[in-house]
Amino acid sequence: MSKQKQLQDDEDDDKIRIDKWLWAARFFKTRMLAKQAIDGGKIHCDGQRVKPSKEALVGLELTIRQDWDEKTVIIKALSAQRRGAPEAALLYEETVESKALREKRAAERKAGLGSFIVSDHRPNKKERRHIHRFQRINLLGDSD
Numbered sequence: 001m002s003k004q005k006q007l008q009d010d011e012d013d014d015k016i017r018i019d020k021w022l023w024a025a026r027f028f029k030t031r032m033l034a035k036q037a038i039d040g041g042k043i044h045c046d047g048q049r050v051k052p053s054k055e056a057l058v059g060l061e062l063t064i065r066q067d068w069d070e071k072t073v074i075i076k077a078l079s080a081q082r083r084g085a086p087e088a089a090l091l092y093e094e095t096v097e098s099k100a101l102r103e104k105r106a107a108e109r110k111a112g113l114g115s116f117i118v119s120d121h122r123p124n125k126k127e128r129r130h131i132h133r134f135q136r137i138n139l140l141g142d143s144d
Contacts, residue, residue: 016078018043021056024079026088027064042066062092068109072098 016024019034022043028034035052037043043050044063060075073092082088123131 014078016056016080017052018045018050018054018056018062019052020080021075021078021091022064024082024088025091026082026085027066037064037066061095068105069102070098071102 019031019038022028022034022037023031028037038050038052041049042065045054046061047063056075056078058075058078062073062075064071064073072095074095075091076093077091079088079091
């Protein structure tokens with residue numbers, strides 16, 4: 001790579017959009033998904049909603065909500081290129097509180113699924129009657 005090209009890449013890393021940084025840090029698979037998450041209010045910067053064009057700065061605290069998880073990360077470095085996961089992990093640092101809360105919620109979700117009964121077949125007519133009777137008793141307090 002020529003010196004001029006390398007210098008130009010370094011200049012691009014000084015000012016980078018938040019949607020591009022989220023993509024480069026591998027939080028989202030595409031920049032479009034990152035933009036949609038920002039527009040949907042899933043990304044907050046210091047407690048405020050952001051726009052996709054907001055400039056990412058080192059030291060900025062982002063709250064990122066994906067699926068069931070919410071991560072609070074601090075930007076450690078800027079990059080406009082999407083690289084491998086080990087390199088992308090160096091761009092940010094997740095706060096200790098965020099990690100603990102995320103692990104706690106994951107354990108709660110896992111424990112909650114333990115009481116969920118998965119059947120190996122569809123209910124037959126008799127089982128459906130029992131299900132409906134159970135629902136009616138719980139909703140209406142009606143007992144046959």
